[in-house]
Every structure is written in structure tokens, then in C-alpha cells.
Amino acid sequence: VQHAERPGAVPTAPDEAAPQAGAGTGDWRDDELAAAWTSGDRLEELLTLPRRMTADLLAHADPEVRRILDVGSGPGAFLAAALARQPQAVGIWTDVSGAMCAIAQSRLAAVGERVTFRLADAADVAEVAAPGSLDAVLTSRMTHHLDAEGLATFYADAAGLLGPGGWIANIDHVELGEPWAGRLATARLDLIPPNPSPHRHDRPHPTLDDHLHALQRLDDVEVAVPWRAYATVLVLARRR
Numbered sequence: 001v002q003h004a005e006r007p008g009a010v011p012t013a014p015d016e017a018a019p020q021a022g023a024g025t026g027d028w029r030d031d032e033l034a035a036a037w038t039s040g041d042r043l044e045e046l047l048t049l050p051r052r053m054t055a056d057l058l059a060h061a062d063p064e065v066r067r068i069l070d071v072g073s074g075p076g077a078f079l080a081a082a083l084a085r086q087p088q089a090v091g092i093w094t095d096v097s098g099a100m101c102a103i104a105q106s107r108l109a110a111v112g113e114r115v116t117f118r119l120a121d122a123a124d125v126a127e128v129a130a131p132g133s134l135d136a137v138l139t140s141r142m143t144h145h146l147d148a149e150g151l152a153t154f155y156a157d158a159a160g161l162l163g164p165g166g167w168i169a170n171i172d173h174v175e176l177g178e179p180w181a182g183r184l185a186t187a188r189l190d191l192i193p194p195n196p197s198p199h200r201h202d203r204p205h206p207t208l209d210d211h212l213h214a215l216q217r218l219d220d221v222e223v224a225v226p227w228r229a230y231a232t233v234l235v236l237a238r239r240r
């Protein structure tokens with residue numbers, strides 16, 4: 001099935017939401033789509049702030065952040081921002097796409113010695129590292145591919161990888177509902193043109209409430225939403 005987030009509505013994330021033949025989630029593995037989406041990504045500037053906010057937060061964390069996982073990392077910019085701020089930390093890059101892995105290996109060359117690259121589906125994130133062995137799990141623009149139940153499972157699995165005081169940071173697009181979804185999507189086009197190589201979405205994005213409810217179902221987790229712009233949010237959670 002190919003459709004935008006809300007059929008008939010102006011999409012909340014016009015860089016990514018328009019339907020395109022053959023551009024489904026699995027097609028992230030396609031070399032051409034991965035390269036075209038990456039070079040057409042117009043959100044990099046907007047995302048500089050939430051990535052930097054997360055990196056600074058982790059830099060001030062106690063206990064010190066030493067092991068960082070990025071899930072659905074794609075070209076790797078979120079992981080790169082965190083590692084740049086944490087010279088002593090190591091990173092695990094994961095993504096379902098080998099095509100994205102090649103792009104990330106090139107883009108992360110400056111910190112490459114500190115990064116392990118692993119192809120993995122987010123559904124299998126629990127197997128990427130030992131339980132309790134990580135200090136932070138990052139993810140960006142990936143969880144909108146999940147339904148609400150998949151999102152809850154992802155957060156629970158990610159939390160299981162964290163030691164006490166560990167962090168989850170998720171930058172993603174959320175479903176807003178009308179009339180604000182259309183208004184903000186239209187207004188955003190003035191600042192941020194659409195990605196000329198969008199990818200397909202098979203269902204509406206989870207709402208911010210879906211994110212918050214999923215995290216609140218976990219024991220001993222503190223949650224905050226310290227940044228949002230248009231329909232994109234930074235959701236943070238910290239294990240006590």
C-alpha cells in the first residue's frame with residue numbers, strides 16, 4: 001500500500017511523506033534510494049539543534065556516557081554529533097540498510113575508529129548489545145515507521161539495553177491531526193523544501209502521546225520533550 005501519512009491531507013513531513021513507487025521501508029536497502037534520500041535531505045539544518053542538545057545533555061551526564069547506540073542511524077549524523085561531544089565514548093551504528101552503511105562509513109570516517117557498524121532491524125535491537133551494557137540509545141526519523149505497539153516494544157527493548165542512569169533520545173516526526181498538521185506542513189515548505197527523493201509510509205506516524213504512553217509504561221523512566229518544531233520532536237527518557 002502506498003499513501004501519504006493522511007490520505008488527502010497535506011503531509012506533516014513533506015520531505016519524507018509523499019508516496020513514491022517502489023520506495024517502501026524495505027527499499028532503504030536500495031543503493032539509489034539511500035543515496036538520493038541522503039543527498040536530498042533538507043532537514044539537516046533544523047536537526048542541528050536537537051542533535052546538539054542531546055550531545056550536550058549526554059556530555060553532562062552522570063554516570064559518564066561511554067557506549068552509545070544509534071538505531072536506524074542512516075548516514076550517521078546523530079551518532080556523529082554525540083561522539084564529537086564525547087571524545088572518550090564509542091558508538092554502535094545500526095541500520096537495516098547496507099546501502100546506508102556504506103554512506104555512514106564514509107561520513108563517519110573522522111570518528112570511524114570509535115564506531116562499530118552492524119546491520120540490524122530495529123525489531124531486533126535487544127540483540128545488538130548485552131542487557132544493561134549501554135549508556136545511551138539514540139534514534140532519529142526511524143520510529144515513525146512503527147505502529148504504536150511496535151513503538152512500545154522498541155522503547156522497552158532499548159531501555160533493557162541501558163544501565164542505571166542510561167538515556168534514550170528520539171528525534172522523530174509525529175502525527176499531529178488537523179487542523180495543525182496541514183497548517184504547519186504548508187508553513188514549513190517556506191523554510192524547508194521537500195526531499196526530492198521521499199520514502200514511503202504505510203501507516204500514519206505515531207502521535208507524541210503514543211511516544212509518551214509507551215515510555216510511561218516502562219518502570220523507572222523520566223521523560224521530557226525539550227524540543228519540537230512543526231511535527232518533529234525530541235523525546236528524551238532517562239532510566240533512574
Ligand SMILES: C[S@@+](CC[C@H](N)C(=O)[O-])C[C@H]1O[C@@H](n2cnc3c(N)ncnc32)[C@H](O)[C@@H]1O
Nearest residue numbers: 028072073074095096097100121122140141142
Ligand atoms: C529517514 S532515514 C533517517 C536516518 C538518520 N537516522 C537521520 O535521522 O538522519 C531512516 C533510516 O531508518 C532506517 N530504517 C528504517 N526502518 C528500519 C528498521 N526497521 N530497522 C532499522 N533501521 C530502519 C533506514 O534504513 C534509514 O537509514
